[in-house]
Amino acid sequence: MSALLWESPTYSRNCQLSALTDSVAFRWYINVVDTCYLFISTSSTSKPASTGFQALSNTRMQQTADTKKDHEATVQGSYYNVAEHLSRDGGDGSHLQQEDDKSALQLYHSLQQILLELGLPETRDRTTPRALTTSELVICVLSSPDKYLPVLLEGGRLCSGHMLLCLSSTWLSKIPSPEHPGLFSFRVHKAITFEEGGHTYLDSFQPPCRVSYFLSSLDSYSTQAQDKEGPCLDSKLEADLDCPACGSPQLSRITENMLLTRQLLSQKGVGIPQTLAFSFHPLPTSRPPHPSITVVSVQLKEQLQELMPGAINTFLQHPELQSCHEVIVQPSGGGWYSCDNETTLVKSDREGVLSATLALLPRIQEGESILISASYESVQPQKPLKLEQSVTYQAPGVLRKLALHIRATVCRAADDQPQLSQVVCWVDKAEAPASARPTVLQTLEVTLQEWGFTQDDLTAIQQIIKQWAEAAMQAVMDNQSQLSDQDKGGAGAQTDLIGVEFALIQQDGKLRPLLLRLTAHHRGVYSTAFSLLMLPRLAHTVEPLLQTMCQRAHSFFIAGKTILVIGGGESKKMSVWHTAKKQNIRVILVNPESDHPANHLVWKFLHYNFTDHSQDEAHARNIARIICESNLNINGCLTFVCNFSVLTSLVCQELRLPSNGVEVINIAKKKSHTQQHLGRVAHSLQHFPDVSLYTVPSLQVISPAELQEVIEKVDFPAVMKLEYGEGGLGVKIVENLQQCEEFYDGIQHEELITRGISPEVMLMEYVGGEKHVVDLIIFSGKLLAAFVSDYGPSGSSYFLNLSHIMPSKLCPEKVNQLVTAAYQSCIYCGLKNGVFNVDLKMTETGPKLLEINPRTGGIYLPAWIKAVYGFDLILVSFLIACDIRPHAWTPEPRGHIAGLSTPLTQYLQALENPSFTATLKHLEINGIIHSSMIRDDSSKPDFEVVSLNISSFSPSKEEVFKRLLIVSKILGLDSNEYPFKYFLDPLM
Structure with missing residues (x-):
């Protein structure tokens, strides 16, 4: 047995560490000795330990007995009793297979060695079992600890406590799914939990927690050639799961079928041998x-x-x-x-x-x-590598033939778009076999620069590799969409990650990449060693996959839920119903118009006229009564229309559903009330600025007779607007009493405006600066994510928003100020759960709050956020309505999107051109722009409003602006009165 111990690589490494005088290293070495003894003494197949080793171990264990008792009473060190803990099964006897406990223990020791070398804390053994509800995120990785360590560490930061590593399939059980007959659920009995700061814990779960996303790579994907000679392909482990899974043995076989993938890729213009x-x-x-x-x-x-x-x-x-x-x-x-x-x-x-x-x-x-x-022969360095020369010694030149290997990692982003996340390369001898392990991984940029290639060469190659790698993932996704669940290996199986390997050759003086093969996710395509050597790039590398994992888990949670939605809104809200249908959400839509286009897209449609908002309490009771009489079990209730937010909170109150509360919505919805409420907030904590600093002097105008009294308390210029207005309607700058009176009189008779909750008017002091919008996600009072966008100059005294860009061009400091101001304003108004839309201005004295919209941002913002960040804001709204915590953060933007909103008069003039509609459609089909109608009304009010919005997305901001300016001229939307270049230039 002592021979076995001395042959252990872990033990050998620790013998070297024990020679150090550092006390931490020495204690670590002693712990390993203890662990080895515990493992040896509990193994039924091991031979008796030698007397000398046993005596040494017993002496050491006797010396530390009291210390260990105290330690185990709280949080145990990772090595004490770990062999006993790791060998315990789930307790129900329903495991898929019984693996050797030695394998799990060795993997556990490997993890501790990795953590030590990375300078991270050792794994601690939590004595108290954890309990997670079925609606809590559980990302389960069944793998050796090194293969997906970048994903686990970054997942521990972004989804702390919900990233679980299983070192053996015996740590899982597979039981019939309670919701999906014929399918099975994974339950985790124990796992290594990854949390913020690189902390890890050996946890047990009571009851066992339900897996909501599964990623497996624990030697269960044997090749067919190996099957004939020994190891068996175990495809039953991941078969027929009810939860989403990253791939399957069946999908991996398809991905690595070289003939099939080359045939698929050849149709997409990808260069292949x-x-x-x-x-x-x-x-x-x-x-x-x-x-x-x-x-x-x-x-x-x-x-x-x-x-x-x-x-x-x-x-x-x-x-x-x-x-x-x-x-x-x-x-x-x-x-x-x-x-x-x-x-x-x-x-x-x-x-x-x-x-x-x-x-x-x-x-x-x-x-x-x-x-x-x-x-083909690999590209060779354009200049010999520089070697240090000596005065007395001339180093021989090295002209060995080299081979450059390139591997790109591509994931399926959360919005089902292929996204390149990592490109690495390595250099080997030309004669080295392809199956040889890669040498030290490095960036392609540094390698080609060292080899003497120009920046233009590098840029061209990087663009082609990105284009072809993402085309490869798109080809895999397209082919997979045609497969049956059986062919895919289960209803939840989906290829979320692939590796794409390239060769780089030189023909006729030009660099030419060739796509060689695709590799499945289980082969460690994320290049752990490279990722951990380049820690600043870790988030950028693995964040897209983590976002996909969370998105698919969210879809798993929300599927089958019944959600009551109050009000259908206009055509610009149609994405809500498409999202609900895609996510298999049973939406019950209550709407005052019986002919709403969503009535064919939702699960149930209830026609009920609640347009008289003075009777909202009665409407809420009636809607609740209809729901109860129909014996409908509602999981959540929300609205996507600003003017229905108060009614929605009343319905939630009647049905006892999760909500921010009627009083809170009233504070946030009534604009002057919001400002006055926040102005009265006083707190002594200094971690954030005082929330009253964001407020603007505002007063309600109840009648024309009060105007004189009100304007004495607010400086001119000022802004008059509706207390319950939405979408920027009925907002005007005023400079004297006469203009206030004219606005007040006109607004009372404007049907387009007064169809809201009430025609009450407020007067707010005008603040200068640029306007910004913050869309933010808050759950249980915690800010999860925020998305900041910028507006260009206003188009008239009615504050027409004619230009808009995302992400913000502001520096990170200013962006953080805006996000903090929006978050604090929501929290101190009582908005602690939901997706909210906040308008602010950045002034010389910091952010100033304009208004809070206590619902998901409307018009085009959810679509923009999905395009730029791959993030589904509507899905998150549904989750929070059901009191399910979304795992969300603000990802790195994938590009820029900008839009131009056309004044109604200019749009009507452009429509006079017979080719306008056909030209607009052609531009959309070719992906140059996207269009949406902001206003559906055919009647023109007495003041100017915006109607058509055109937008464009590109990784290049310059390309976006170029497209918009050209398209606006082609469509006849540009004019001398509203020159779009004037509105776009400040956003550059």
Whole structure:
């Protein structure tokens, strides 16, 4: 046994550490000795330990007995009794398989070694079992600790306490799903929990917690070739799960089928090596021909053997192969991983190529292929690497041939868009086999710069790699959408992560990438070593995948929930109903108009006229009565229309559903009330600015007779607007009493305006500065995420918002000021749960609050946030309405989106052009712009309003502005009165 101990790599490393005088290292070494003894003494298959080692261990354990008792009474150190804890099963006997406890213990020790080397705290053993509800996020990773450590660490920061690592499948149980007959739920009995600051805990769960997203990579994806020789492919573990899963054995086989992926990619303009494929008994699916791929397809292997010599001779004489000297022979399909089974041969050795191809023929099965691919010489450094020279010694030059390997990692973003998250490369000797382990990983940028290539070369290659890698993921997603649940390996299985490997060659003086293969997620495509060496890039690297994990878990939580929505709104709200249908939410829509277009998209439609808001309390009782009489079990209630927010809070009160409360909504909804309430808030805490600093002097105007008294308390210029207005309607700058009186008289008779809660008017002191909008998510009083956007100059004295951009161009300091002001304003008004929309101005004295909209931002903002951040604001609104905590943060923006809103008079004038509608549609189909109607009203009020909004998204802000200016002229929306360049320039 002592021999076994001395052979342990962990023990050897710790012997070296024990020589150090550092007390922490020494205690760590002693703990490992204790652990080794505990493991040896509890293993039923081990031989008796030697007397010397046993005596040493017993002495050490006796010396620390009292210390250990005290330690275990609170939070245990990671090594005490860990062998006993790790070997305990879930307690119900329903495990999928019984693995050797030794494997889990070794993985646990590996994790401690990793944490030590990263300078992170050791794992602690929590004595008290944790309990998580079925609606709490549980991201379960079944893997060795090193493979997904970047995801686990960053997930611990963003989803602290909800990122679980299982080191053995025996830590899980699989039971019939309570909601989905025929499917199964995973339950976690114990796991390593990752939390903020790199803290980890060995936890047990009582009751076992339900998995809401599953990622597996614990040697369960054996290749088919390995299946025949030993390890068995275990596809039952992830079969028929009710929760979302990142891939499956079936999907991994499809992703790594080289012939299939090359056929899919060739149709998307991706550069691939010239390929000859011998396909045995292929599946009936036909693929369009492509000049880079030649497929010889037969039903019998004997036929393939007869056709091989002639086909190989023809292929080796192909013009595209004239510039290459070697070819690669490899199997494709099923579970073959080509890197481990490929043979590189000189192109002129035709007999050798034929022999290697024939050697694979007996091993392939139905639906599989043998590929012969052109292999080109890798690009070489443009200048020799600089070596230090000595006066007395001349170092020999090194002119060894090198091979540059590139791997991109692409994930399916939360909005189902492919997103490149990492590009790494490594340099090896040209003769090194493809299956060799990568050398030290590095960035492509640094490598090509060292090799003497220009910035233009680098930029061009980076753009192509991004384009092709994301095209590869799109091809995988498109193909996967056509598969049945059985073919995918389960209803929740979906490819969320792939690796894309490239070669970089040089032809005719130009760099040319070639896409070689795709690799499935379980092969550690996130390059853990590189990610942890480049910690500043960690968030950017793994954040898209984490966002996808949370988004899919959110969808899992909300599916099947019944939610009452008060008011359908106008056509600009249609995305709400599409989102609900996509997420399988049973929406009950209560609307005053019976012909609303959403009545065919929702689960149930209730026609009830609640337009008279003076009777909101009676309306709320009536709506609640209808719901109760229908025996409908409602999980949540909300509205997406500002003027219905008070009624919605009353309905929630009647049905006893989660809500911020009627009084709180009244404070936030009535604009002068909001300002006065926040102005009276006083607190002694200095962690944030005093909330009263954000307020603007405001007073309600109850009657014309009060105007004189009110204006004496508010300086001119001032702003008059409706107390309960929405969408910027009825807001005007005034400079004297006469203008106030004219506005007051006019607003009382304007039907478009007075259809809100009431026609009450307020007077607010005008504040200068730029306008900004903050959309923020708050749950249980905690700010989860915020999205800041900028407005351009106002279009008239009615404050028309004609230009808008996201994300904000402000510096981080100013953005933080705006977010803090919006958050504090909501919290001190009592808004502690929901998605809110806050208008502010950034002035010389800091942020000033204009108004709070106690509902999800309207018009185009949810769509913009989805485009820029990949974040679904509407889904989060539904979650919070059901009192489910969303796991949200503000991700890195993927680009810029800007929009122009057209004044109604200008829009009506542009419509006179017969080609306007067709041109607008053509621009949208080609992805140049997106359009939405802000106002559906055909009647024109006595003052100017905005109608059509056109927007454009691009990674380049300059490209966005260029498109908008050109399109506005093409459509005839630009004018001398409203020159769009004037409104866009300040946003640059």
